[in-house]
Amino acid sequence: MTAADPKVTLDLALAHGLTAEEYDRIIQLLGREPTYTELGLFSALWSEHCAYKHSKVFLRLLPTKAPHVLQGPGENAGIVDLGDGWALVLKMESHNHPSFIEPFQGAATGVGGILRDIFTMGARPIATLDSLRFGDPEDPKTRYLIGGVVSGISWYGNCFGVPNVGGEVAFAPEYQGNPLVNVMCVGLVRRDRIFRARAEGVGNPVFYVGAKTGRDGIHGATMASAVFEEGAEERRPTVQVGDPFTEKMLLEACLEAMAGGAVVGIQDMGAAGLACCSSEMPSRAGTGMEVELSRVPRRETGMTPYEIMLSESQERMLLVVAQGREEEVRTIFAKWELDAVEIGRVTGDGLLRVRMDGQLVAEVAVRALTEEAPVYEKPTARPGWLAALHAFDPLSLPEPADYEAALLRLLAAPTIASKQWVYRQYDQQVGINTLVLPGSDAGVLRIKGTSKAIAVTTDSNARHVFLDPYQGAALAVAEAARNLACSGARPLAVTDCLNFGSPERPEILWQFAEAIRGISEACRALEIPVVSGNVSFYNETEGEAILPTPVIGMAGLLEDAGWRTTQWFKSAGDRIALIGPDAVSLGGSEYLAILDRRLAGRPAPLDLRVERDVQAACRAAIEAGLVSSAHDAAEGGLAVALAEACISGPEAVGAEVELPSLGRHDLTLFGEGPSRIVVSVPPRAQRHFESLMGECQVPWRFIGTVGDERLTLKVGGSVLVSLSLDQIAHAWRTGFDRYVG
Amino acid sequence: MRARVFVRLKRGILDPQGTAVKRALEGLGYREVQDLRVGRVLEMELDATQPDQARGRLEEMCRRLLANPVTEEFTVEIVEDGGRPRLA
Numbered sequence: 001m002t003a004a005d006p007k008v009t010l011d012l013a014l015a016h017g018l019t020a021e022e023y024d025r026i027i028q029l030l031g032r033e034p035t036y037t038e039l040g041l042f043s044a045l046w047s048e049h050c051a052y053k054h055s056k057v058f059l060r061l062l063p064t065k066a067p068h069v070l071q072g073p074g075e076n077a078g079i080v081d082l083g084d085g086w087a088l089v090l091k092m093e094s095h096n097h098p099s100f101i102e103p104f105q106g107a108a109t110g111v112g113g114i115l116r117d118i119f120t121m122g123a124r125p126i127a128t129l130d131s132l133r134f135g136d137p138e139d140p141k142t143r144y145l146i147g148g149v150v151s152g153i154s155w156y157g158n159c160f161g162v163p164n165v166g167g168e169v170a171f172a173p174e175y176q177g178n179p180l181v182n183v184m185c186v187g188l189v190r191r192d193r194i195f196r197a198r199a200e201g202v203g204n205p206v207f208y209v210g211a212k213t214g215r216d217g218i219h220g221a222t223m224a225s226a227v228f229e230e231g232a233e234e235r236r237p238t239v240q241v242g243d244p245f246t247e248k249m250l251l252e253a254c255l256e257a258m259a260g261g262a263v264v265g266i267q268d269m270g271a272a273g274l275a276c277c278s279s280e281m282p283s284r285a286g287t288g289m290e291v292e293l294s295r296v297p298r299r300e301t302g303m304t305p306y307e308i309m310l311s312e313s314q315e316r317m318l319l320v321v322a323q324g325r326e327e328e329v330r331t332i333f334a335k336w337e338l339d340a341v342e343i344g345r346v347t348g349d350g351l352l353r354v355r356m357d358g359q360l361v362a363e364v365a366v367r368a369l370t371e372e373a374p375v376y377e378k379p380t381a382r383p384g385w386l387a388a389l390h391a392f393d394p395l396s397l398p399e400p401a402d403y404e405a406a407l408l409r410l411l412a413a414p415t416i417a418s419k420q421w422v423y424r425q426y427d428q429q430v431g432i433n434t435l436v437l438p439g440s441d442a443g444v445l446r447i448k449g450t451s452k453a454i455a456v457t458t459d460s461n462a463r464h465v466f467l468d469p470y471q472g473a474a475l476a477v478a479e480a481a482r483n484l485a486c487s488g489a490r491p492l493a494v495t496d497c498l499n500f501g502s503p504e505r506p507e508i509l510w511q512f513a514e515a516i517r518g519i520s521e522a523c524r525a526l527e528i529p530v531v532s533g534n535v536s537f538y539n540e541t542e543g544e545a546i547l548p549t550p551v552i553g554m555a556g557l558l559e560d561a562g563w564r565t566t567q568w569f570k571s572a573g574d575r576i577a578l579i580g581p582d583a584v585s586l587g588g589s590e591y592l593a594i595l596d597r598r599l600a601g602r603p604a605p606l607d608l609r610v611e612r613d614v615q616a617a618c619r620a621a622i623e624a625g626l627v628s629s630a631h632d633a634a635e636g637g638l639a640v641a642l643a644e645a646c647i648s649g650p651e652a653v654g655a656e657v658e659l660p661s662l663g664r665h666d667l668t669l670f671g672e673g674p675s676r677i678v679v680s681v682p683p684r685a686q687r688h689f690e691s692l693m694g695e696c697q698v699p700w701r702f703i704g705t706v707g708d709e710r711l712t713l714k715v716g717g718s719v720l721v722s723l724s725l726d727q728i729a730h731a732w733r734t735g736f737d738r739y740v741g
Numbered sequence: 742m743r744a745r746v747f748v749r750l751k752r753g754i755l756d757p758q759g760t761a762v763k764r765a766l767e768g769l770g771y772r773e774v775q776d777l778r779v780g781r782v783l784e785m786e787l788d789a790t791q792p793d794q795a796r797g798r799l800e801e802m803c804r805r806l807l808a809n810p811v812t813e814e815f816t817v818e819i820v821e822d823g824g825r826p827r828l829a
């Protein structure tokens with residue numbers, strides 16, 4: 001409706017990523033053609049990112065309820081009760097595409113976004129974790145991406161002042177053209193001080209707070225070519241740039257305004273910026289909203305209503321303020337040197353009304369943008385490629401001639417090798433709550449003023465998901481929970497980040513549907529609700545999709561912070577025990593990927609009942625003070641888990657281990673299977689440990705003793721591996737560093 | 742010959758450093774500063790004789806390492822022996 005706006009046509013709608021049917025539906029909902037600004041609103045709010053239109057029907061399967069859940073999916077983040085009046089806020093999100101275009105700023109603004117998701121709920125962020133996937137590190141482009149992403153994460157988090165306490169980095173050729181950058185954040189809030197993204201109270205003023213708006217990150221697909229013609233270069237949308245110091249001030253200002261009671265509702269202006277906030281907030285509350293865009297603080301001239309509504313400039317929030325408390329909010333934000341401008345108010349008519357200099361540029365029912373967004377149930381199809389992959393028998397390959405060389409190669413594989421180069425760039429202790437630093441199965445943080453601690457981890461084994469999405473995704477849940485169990489924690493909640501290719505391809509949507517089924521099944525069996533999450537589709541380049549990668553973020557509680565346990569062996573003389581079943585496979589294993597460059601076969605089956613019992617047994621042993629260390633056996637199998645337990649701690653210590661043969665020696669040493677935990681038991685606790693395992697009715701056995709300067713692995717009486725600690729430590733410490741150091 | 746490369750953020754890209762410097766100047770009383778953006782200058786001594794060829798290599802250096810083409814733009818200046826700087 002402004003003079004410069006292009007005429008809205010079907011072609012323009014198609015160029016915005018909408019389908020012809022969706023465009024018809026918009027006309028039907030409005031009873032007329034949309035204005036250019038309205039078209040922008042619909043294209044953003046009806047995008048996959050905001051509307052979850054391809055994933056919603058599947059996501060409904062996830063278990064989201066439990067007595068301790070204070071906030072499930074649908075808000076900026078999920079919340080669970082910790083007791084003592086405290087609650088934990090958690091959320092994970094992807095920033096894959098921006099990180100590929102500009103790795104440093106893409107990853108940095110990913111951290112910024114997830115921090116805001118946590119503090120909009122009224123919480124103070126206490127830790128972040130990051131789950132990263134890259135292509136082959138031999139490729140210079142991959143090394144460039146790793147360098148940029150890691151320094152972007154560390155820059156933003158370190159400047160803001162939040163510790164990074166864990167995560168994972170894995171490599172596979174399928175991520176070459178599409179790396180994954182998933183960031184998780186947890187925060188603490190008093191359970192009676194939780195805020196939500198709801199525009200309650202007709203007549204309440206709406207405040208824009210934080211940084212100024214520029215043409216940052218206005219989605220490429222939503223920028224029609226017509227817009228570019230006249231303004232040329234300076235109208236082009238730009239890469240979002242983060243400003244962590246402004247974010248820190250925004251955090252303090254928001255928490256201060258919330259503490260005083262002036263804030264009614266609050267939402268982060270993240271994806272789709274003001275468009276998203278001004279429709280989702282009233283939609284949740286059953287209200288409407290009107291905004292005057294000429295009042296929005298801008299740092300560029302000539303911005304159109306379309307651009308202001310869709311800008312993704314960072315470090316901004318939309319607040320609904322209690323009427324009469326406006327001055328208080330202005331004063332607080334002025335103290336923190338931030339803009340706080342009243343740009344509109346909450347209305348009772350269910351409409352979003354957008355004006356620019358008094359002129360109406362959009363008038364849409366908020367429900368049309370949110371609740372009435374299309375939901376699809378697109379066809380799924382089991383991929384034809386699976387049959388041939390499953391038919392491959394890893395045991396058809398010859399046994400390795402030299403088991404010591406094979407173990408050293410696995411320890412030096414970039415996915416397994418030490419990631420110290422990555423996490424030493426992160427501040428791990430700011431806030432002085434970190435009890436277990438990165439490098440163990442999970443990060444552990446104290447809750448000040450209580451005797452409790454929380455443990456956090458992220459997990460996904462995409463190779464297993466590729467070969468069997470149902471079981472692979474269930475395994476990711478099981479492994480995350482196992483990591484928490486090894487740290488001494490009881491799992492409380494899941495936040496997931498589901499990275500897949502295009503849902504418009506039936507094979508990809510099948511992977512997605514199966515993965516959701518797997519997560520649901522595992523979460524039900526282990527009684528862990530999913531409280532928040534994120535779906536990232538369209539992770540493909542030139543028709544090649546990434547490995548399906550559902551990343552599971554999980555948080556757990558230690559009633560006594562003293563229970564915290566790390567993965568490395570502590571003292572010579574401790575007995576080493578393996579808790580868990582013998583079912584392992586080389587199908588989809590790291591061994592097969594490294595030694596034969598092959599992704600095929602069938603992973604070992606997961607029995608969720610056994611998984612639950614093994615985790616309970618491990619936790620019971622920890623709580624009774626019977627173990628010195630606990631480490632989950634995952635990628636690389638038992639041999640790698642034992643080697644890591646020897647060398648990943650502050651002081652290396654050897655071990656002598658005798659394993660029963662599971663058939664072939666490569667299967668025994670490197671076979672991967674779920675529900676397996678390596679613990680070390682001090683001699684004084686041995687009897688007690690034996691009887692506890694008996695009570696828990698889990699498969700277990702002693703397999704060796706901690707001590708000496710070597711790792712010795714025997715199978716069926718013969719020594720397969722006898723390596724000095726220096727040899728294994730060198731392989732493990734340099735395997736990843738040699739690419740980036 | 743000597744060369745100078747100027748690297749600056751593209752127009753419209755947020756410049757937190759520039760904003761911080763502007764704010765600090767305001768704090769010192771320099772309220773006339775309306776906008777401020779920070780870039781960087783690289784000064785180089787080159788073993789080269791052909792200015793056009795040198796300029797081509799410098800631009801390549803900018804694209805490959807000295808500037809981030811996603812967020813930054815650059816200009817190259819050659820200072821010929823005894824001559825005045827010439828803007829590329």
